[in-house]
Amino acid sequence: MMERIPRMFAALALGTALLAAAAPAFAQDVFPPNKPDSTELINHMNVPGDITKGLFWNGKTITFHGEAIGEVMVRGDYAWIHLNDDAYMLENVEEGAELQGYNSGMAVWIPAALTKQIDTYGDYQHEGSIVEVQGVFNGACKEHGGDMDIHATALQMLRPGHVVVDPVPPWKAALAVGLSALAVLLFWLERKYRHVIRPNRGV
Amino acid sequence: MIVRPRLDDHLVIGKYTGKVIVGVGLLMIIPLAVSLGFSEWDTAVDFVISIAACLIFGSGTQLFCRTEKDMNWSHGLAVASGAWVWATALGCLPHYLSGHAGSYLDALFDVMSGYTTTGLYLLQDLDHIANGLNMWRHLLTYAGGQGIVVVALTFLFKGTSGAYKLYVGEGKDERLLPNVVQTARAIWLVSLTWLGVGTLALTATGLYLGQSPVRAFFHGMWVFMGAWSTGGFAPQSFNTFWFHSLTYEVVCIVVMIAGSFNFALHWAMWTGDRKEIRKNIETISMFVTLTLTTLIATFWLAKANVYPDAMSLFRKVFYQIVSGHTTTGFSTIYARAFVTQWGPVGLVAATIAMAIGASACSTGGGIKGIRMGIISKAVLQDIRRMISPESALISQKYHHIRNVWLDDGLVRTTLTITVAYVTLYGVATVVGVLCGFPLDQAAFEAVSAASNTGLSCGITTPAMPAVMKVTYILAMWLGRLEFMSVFALGGYLWSVVRGR
Incomplete structure (x- = not known):
């Protein structure tokens, strides 16, 4: 032994x-990078250099994953969700992620029943579920007034969302107390001496 | 000889600047309450720090700058432009402390953009920012739309004779009522009424579109503030594209156009003069230029076959062009789509719409409809002079609240300000080109910043060179205050250094 x-x-x-x-x-x-990712879909929709030659990704079936953000907006049997595949998909700024630019994502039109798998939508106090959808990419959707979107037919949960806690650092609390005390003192002094005017004099 | 300002001049400027900054601090109580309501403790502490900083500055300057001297014109102009600088420097603390701004410069950029109702932003990971910070972003653009000095005039000033100088210094010169403080309150009466009605309409639409009641209310209020103030901020990074709704877009268009109208026109309508909207030179001018720019963009995008049908084409084009022309900056397309989908002609049409901009004495920016109208009338007058006998007396008038005869002095003043705007657009464009961006995109972004619009074709990012950030901050400030008060502040500082 x-x-x-x-x-x-x-x-x-x-x-x-x-x-x-x-x-x-x-x-x-x-979570391998999306191919194409949202940036590519937005920036390289067209044959480079020629706007008239049609949309490069338009009408193609793609697989796209990202953090479900904000909310689901149910419209009848279908719903709108928004998936961000940006630098904050795994971890947001409140959790300590480094600043790496703007958010970036895609709007997804999907059967409402499929969205029930999504347990959390990302906001200040939550990191949203990461889900993958399969569907047709529309550079300018005829059904939705020219919006750029993905019409998804399948959704798969990749990672559940979670609550994000953003504690107050002690230095910030101390600074708030100190500055507040000084502000109250100055406010009181200003009220007290408001009518005590110094005589006119030049520089 | 330049006369060096006396101590009393500094005191009077310090005193009134302090008052305005106290107003900014008090305004932050609203986002503080929102943060507390949503249990966003870290953000709440950010607002406590920021409020305290504003009160320390405001009370401190009032304490050390006690004087009974009244403001003259140069004081009023210097206070108005200077107060915007201090309000930006202190108002950006919540942005900076949130950790979502890449630097203090980025935070300054966002707050100047908010006050000036521009709508360009550099905050990162916007989709994860606190509700309190979102409230502050939209509140400062709403307050900035009326004018932060107007805020202070309404709530903190008691009928001072210098108030009118402050009011004019902020780029407004219409007196709706004989007393300027009453005028400021009338502006707030109109704005708050619209706030109530607009928020209700957008909240109801949001509920219908599937939002939860709380989100529908806050998004409705914030989007209203963004539209009415012609600011263009929205709570999500998708901007108003988030809602995917024709109804929401129609409500936004109505609010954007209403927000771009002159407060004098609003007041005329408010007091029963409904015909004014059809006769006013600014509404006529806007109708003409909006139609022309929409037609240009529609023609080009139809030719390029970007959108699948006529309805989609008109919906996208009209929304972006109205947004640009009213200098709001809302969009229902991605920023880069202006380049990848709209192409050079679409970019130029949107740029022209932004350059012309909204009405004078409104929440909007740009050259302004009244100036376009006056210049057009002056050109017509000259043409009539050319084709008429030499002895003929050719006169021209225009209608803005009342009939006004066109004279050379008025035309000269109008052209001076117009040339100043065009120069500002040009300088900001050159800076963009020198930083390596293509001319059409640099012009689009520069005009967007200087006309306080906020549409972007993707140039404005946190990674943008610092020199461009500074240029755009100055362009937003100059464009919003219409140059004169900023020049007056510059003149004041020059006289401090070189005066005798």
């Missing part, structure tokens, strides 16, 4: 090391 303990430790260490090494790859495997 005693002989086995070093082996068990060795196996445990090896397993931990393998898991640690595999973790980033696992994360990347789960």
